[in-house]
Amino acid sequence: MTDQAVDTDGATAGGAVPSPARASLESTRAQFVGRRRELKELRADVDRAGLDTLSGRKAPRARVLLVAGRPGSGRTALAEELVRQLADDYPDGVLRAHLTDPDGTPVPTERTARGLLDALAVPAPPGAAEDDLAETLRAALADRRALLLLDDAADAGQVDALLPDTPDCLVVAVAEGPLTGIPDVRPCTLGGLDKEAAVELLARAAGPVRITVDPGSAESLVEVCAAHPATLVLAGGWLAVRPKAAVADLAKRVRALPEEGSALARVFGHTYASLPSPAARILRLLCLAPAGHIDPHTASALAGCSVSGAKTTLDDFVELGLVRAVPSSLPQYEVPGCLVPLLRARTESQDKPGEIQLARARMLERTVRLLQSCRAVTEPEDATARGKIAGLPPALRFPSRQAAAEWLSVRQPALLAAARLAVADGELDTLARRLMAALTRALVAHRGTEAAAPELYGIHQLVLGVAERRNLPREQAAALLNLADLDAQTGRTRDALARYRAALDAGRAANDPYATGRAMESVGGAYQELGDWSRASDWFGRALAHRLARDERVDAARLYGRIGTVHTYAGRYGEALRNWSSAVTGHRRNGDVTAQARALSEMARVQEYAGRPEESLRTCQEAVEWARQAEDVRLQAALQLRLADTLERLGDPAAARLHRSAAERMLGEELPQVARLERNGGAEPSAYEIRSASAED
Structure with missing residues (x-):
């Protein structure tokens, strides 16, 4: 045991x-x-x-x-x-x-x-x-x-x-x-091990032969190690790589060390002193690794050596008991927690602050390049991003999308920890921003926005912290929009509203028209979700004026529809019809046939609510024709169902059955779902954009 x-x-x-x-x-x-x-x-x-x-x-x-x-x-x-x-x-x-x-x-x-x-x-x-x-x-x-x-x-x-x-x-x-x-x-x-267990542990680390032939020296070494498990592993590791060294010799050396600090500190100091200078430097810099997760790339970047050289050194450290290999599909290591303070003390005493900062910067830069490569491998072969990674060293390239996804999954705790540490450091904000942008893109590329949302939320919070610290209103607006979108997705509408308003202020401060327009529209959407139709229509109107002033016709046409929807909910059918008519006109001028058909469909719905079934029938028939031109089968089927309902109310059940049969032929098993959406007003789940906080790749 x-x-x-x-x-x-x-x-x-x-x-x-x-x-x-x-x-x-x-x-x-x-x-x-x-x-x-x-x-x-x-x-x-x-x-x-x-x-x-x-x-x-x-x-x-x-x-x-x-x-x-x-x-x-x-x-x-x-x-x-x-x-x-x-x-x-x-x-x-x-x-x-x-x-x-x-x-x-x-x-x-x-x-x-x-x-x-x-x-x-x-x-x-x-x-x-x-x-x-x-x-x-x-x-x-x-x-x-x-x-x-x-x-x-x-x-x-x-x-x-x-x-x-x-x-x-x-x-x-x-x-x-x-x-x-x-x-x-x-x-x-817990205290130290009993003598029998301590000798057994030493034998496992150093090999049983020397312990068996000289049990007295083994017990002496256990005594100077205070029967402390971690100390015994280090002592056994030192003996393991020196097959000709005697156990008594190591016990004598450790006993001769100054009685300062714990037995662990003395044995660690003895092992550390025996390392070549390059290896000693790599070892002490490992305390900078995010969350204690180490791979050859991390060690290579921290020390400024080759990846293969770093891996060889890490394997040597495993044999010495200084790090542990983590069973994984990729080479992974970890520093025992009890050694981290000892490594940190040596780093602070032997490395200049500028050298430590440079090591951190190299590590972050390497991580950014790996994340860019991880994302680029998901792009089509002819994409610009794929061309960029072709010029990277082989060690920074992934052979396949699957290999990149595996690396991202294995390294995710370390990557998120690296982002948190970079932001907390405060001296490498430019690299921190690049790291968070690259990590966001890699997660979205491999997992999609919805699956990666919990990780993205934390990243956007970090981006916001850096943006506020560095007074970067454009990035502050982007982070606030991203966080607000995720709040809105999870039902925290009032939190989302507060963040959208803050994003609007930041967008105006940055003179960022995209963020400003997006924030105004999102404020309107939040009020709509809260059932405040007056404020919703007011904010959609402000967003519309902003889009029209910039001649952004596609967005303007869409906003006419959003205003029409709010007026419909409020029972203001006249205002709703005027805005849906403007939406139809805008989509027609933009050449968006599908959007035009959908706008006509909603216009027909409002006409029916307003008690104009004949007008609704004509508008719906026009929408069907445009949907047919757009080759949107689901929309055609939904409109056929709308026509059937309208014809039944007008007293023509035979024609209604024909339209229902047409919808059934179009969709078959999908028909119940489309009918349910039609009864709910055609509502689909809202899609929220996840925007990167930085334009840098």
């Missing part, structure tokens, strides 16, 4: 879905040693009667088991082994979340809850509030028997917000100290 030598703190910072390494229970089992007593205590706590049970009440929430210990103590490994042993008792599966970023920043509950909902395949609207997402998560778990592993909790509040409201679930939390505030939690506090 086990204790994994290196804690997994920091491996999946910022996301609720763990890395494949953490998800692999078999891998954990293979590495785990010791901790028999702790496992026994934790398993006993699962069945222990809680305070509610003792008082005769049914437990209202899930039981929480706490594994407490310092980073590197094997706390996550113990939690994973416990989860592995209990997994069969929870048929709805294991959910994992990491609650602290590598820099020590607590992960927002919104991000964690959304990740857990994704793992459950439960949809969560983009931009939903933290409390709403937490409530959705609790509702999703209410009828499930699941096991949650919440790693590296910074405080009790993070765990409490995610606790299922059912005793059928179990939560295993990992933290450095007690979670004060959560009732009925008894921590299992």
